[in-house]
Every structure is written in structure tokens, then in C-alpha cells.
Amino acid sequence: MAAPEYEAYFRVIRRIPRGRVMTYGDVAIAAGFPGRARRVGYALHGLKDARVPWWRVVNAQGRIAIDGGRGEGAERQRDLLEAEGVELVGEGRLRLADCRYVPPAFRSPGAGRRAPKRRGGP
DNA sequence: AGCCTGACTCGGA
DNA sequence: CTCCGAGCCAGGC
Numbered sequence: 001m002a003a004p005e006y007e008a009y010f011r012v013i014r015r016i017p018r019g020r021v022m023t024y025g026d027v028a029i030a031a032g033f034p035g036r037a038r039r040v041g042y043a044l045h046g047l048k049d050a051r052v053p054w055w056r057v058v059n060a061q062g063r064i065a066i067d068g069g070r071g072e073g074a075e076r077q078r079d080l081l082e083a084e085g086v087e088l089v090g091e092g093r094l095r096l097a098d099c100r101y102v103p104p105a106f107r108s109p110g111a112g113r114r115a116p117k118r119r120g121g122p
Numbered sequence: 123a124g125c126c127t128g129a130c131t132c133g134g135a
Numbered sequence: 136c137t138c139c140g141a142g143c144c145a146g147g148c
Binding site (some may be wrong): 023 | 132
Binding site for chain 1 (some may be wrong): 142143144145146
């Protein structure tokens with residue numbers, strides 16, 4: 001990768017357990033680059049490393065982000081997710097509440113839900 | 123250099 | 136539920 005920033009993203013994504021998913025924003029935060037959700041998307045867009053389970057990354061709405069959820073890429077991702085046991089609802093939508101993966105570092109006393117709210121950037 | 127795009131996100135209408 | 140605008144930022148032209 002050109003930038004260590006991308007390496008950090010891929011490292012986080014590689015840690016996602018089978019059958020779980022993370023959102024772009026959470027991957028960015030876990031990698032130490034809060035507010036860089038778009039960078040994560042761009043990093044995956046140009047991804048060539050097959051070791052990275054890119055299909056375990058979806059947008060914050062629990063939808064397939066590729067091509068608006070439609071197209072070959074989206075179909076492939078849906079296929080891979082289903083193969084791992086991720087429950088899909090409707091067209092390219094999944095139950096985030098059941099399969100969302102939150103790294104231990106994210107957990108904070110009291111909250112135990114999601115990362116602190118961030119709007120776009122820092 | 124500037125301008126446009128996008129595998130993002132969030133709050134509001 | 137959907138649609139829209141604003142914020143961010145690396146890449147491509």
C-alpha cells in the first residue's frame with residue numbers, strides 16, 4: 001500500500017471475525033483515523049490484496065455500499081456474506097444489530113454500543 | 123493549480 | 136421509509 005493509513009485499515013478489516021461485519025466509519029476509527037470513512041471506501045475500491053475480507057465491510061445503514069447495493073460487486077459481496085451465515089433482509093440489507101463487530105478497543109464503560117458520534121469528519 | 127468524483131456519515135425534512 | 140445537504144479528503148483529469 002502506498003500509505004500506512006491504508007495498511008491500518010486493512011489490518012483492522014482482517015481482524016473481523018467470520019460471519020461479522022464492520023461499518024466503514026468504525027473501521028476508520030479502529031484504525032486510528034476517525035472521520036476517514038471515505039478513505040476506507042477508496043482503499044477497498046483499489047484493493048488487490050485477496051487476503052483482505054472486504055466483503056465484511058458495509059455502510060452504517062447495514063447496506064451493501066457497492067454500486068448502491070446493485071451490480072456484480074454488490075452481488076458478490078452478498079453471496080460471500082450469506083456464505084458466512086450473515087442474515088440478509090431484502091435487497092442487500094443485513095441485520096447490523098446481529099452481525100456488527102465492535103473491536104474490544106471500542107468498548108467504553110456505560111456506552112457499550114457504538115463509537116462516539118462523529119459527523120463526517122473530526 | 124483547480125474541479126469533480128466517490129465501496130461514507132449524520133441529522134433533518 | 137426516502138431524499139437532501141454539508142463535511143472530509145485522496146485521486147484522477
